[in-house]
Amino acid sequence: MDRARIVLKPKEDLRLRAGHPWVYDNEIARVEGEPAAGGDVDIYDARLQPVGSAFWNPASKIRGRIYSRQPRPADEAFFVEAFGRALAWRRRFFDPETQSLRLVFGEADGVPGLIVDSFVGAAESAAGAAGAKGRWLSAQFLALGVETRKAEILAALAKVIPNDGVFERSDAPVRKYEGLPPATGLAAGAVPERIVIAENGLSFAADLAGGQKTGWFLDQRSNRAAAARFAKGKRVLDAFCNAGGFGLAAAAAGAESVLAVDASADAVAAVLANAGRNGLADRVKAEEANAFDFLRGLERAKERFGLIVLDPPAFAKNRAAVEGAHRGYKDLNLRALKLLEPGGILVTCSCSHWFGPERFQAMLEEAARDAGRRLRLVEERTQDLDHPIVTGYGESRYLKCTIVEAMDRG
Ligand code: SAH
DSSP: OOEEEEEEETTHHHHHHHHHHHEEEEGGGEESSOTTTTTTEEEEEESSSSSEEEEOOOOOOEEEEESSSSSOOOOOOHEEEEEEEEHHHHTTTTTTTTTOEEEGGGGGGGGGTEEEHHHHEEETTTTOOOEEEEEEEEEEEHHHHHHTTTTHHHHHHHSSSSSSEEEEEEOOGGGGGOOOOOOOEEEOOOSSSSSEEEEEEEEEEEOTTTTTTTTSGGGGHHHHHHHHTTTOOOOEEEEEEEETTHHHHHHHHTOHHHHHHHHEEEHHHHHHHHHHHHHOOGGGEESSSOHHHHHHHHHHHOEEEEEEEEEEOOOSSSSGGHHHHHHHHHHHHHHHHHHHHEEEEEEEOOOOEEEEHHHHHHHHHHHHHTTTEEEEEEEOSSTTTTSSOOOTTGGGOOOOEEEEEEOOOO
């Protein structure tokens, strides 16, 4: 069967040839044939030279998502190869047999719209009883092309990364731009209530069905360890703590005390459970509150900390939201800087790709000026290596994690 051909307008292939995987509606000169929604198509430039193969979605502004630079169908063999390449990259840095990892990071791994996290650990029942060891996957199908190929994808995953169950967490808001409703539920095998995973020598419970996103924020793994280097003997504030990844790493590294705050009651309960699991409960407190108000309250109470972590959700989900996000980030960082003792360390994050590194740095400088603090840069970090960053696809570089020392006013 002949595949439909998408012919681009002049020059619209340049960005794609530099590595970007998306073909927008306004870049297309004509469609030859009748591509099925979710089917695969061949992309040609205006001179009729092939650019690659893409998933087709007539209901999305992103009409085509390139999955291969060669003409080829997106069948099970394609996914087996793509997952194999993704696994090979991770093996350079991690041991996928014992470590929990993001195994497939969508476009950055050449599988547009598909996120797969692999959790390795021990099952735990709702009542806390320990169960069998195993590997379970949490998957997000965020584009029509992967939605329509769920069967092939699950079969390919089973081959490349044998697992005991797959839970689908396709409840991210971006699905609506693809014309897809949210979907969650068991996609293969069985998945326990919780999975106790190891990270930086600590144990954490990942909740694939009920946790935020895929159940555990794997991208901050190395940043948690980096932050913990500054914790010994300090009072630590972990703002937007979720299940306590940063705060507990700090407590284990010898923090005098850790105060964790999150707006979600489930997250606060998870922090306390994880603290108990690691024998750190005596030094960890967790509060359910809006972090903006909470930081203001700490300021009024003249509290001081030696280490503060700010890891808010993405404030800018699109270009239009950048200005509002700037105010939000600045307000938070300003308050945190005021709460730091002289020589105190701020670990400040933004996971919004739209809020780029320059913008983030400018925001931090404004916050420092308004707080009357000079900052000394310790490190500029990003997401861990199981969330690859690739040239030509700027969206893949989304996480900023900047560590600074707030110097004395002097
Ligand atoms: N630091 C965490 C991940 C944070 S994700 C880790 O290392 O795993 C962002 C968190 O911010 C979520 O847990 C969410 O519940 C919380 N959140 C969102 N808005 C908030 C607000 N206004 N105040 C406090 N927490 C908030």
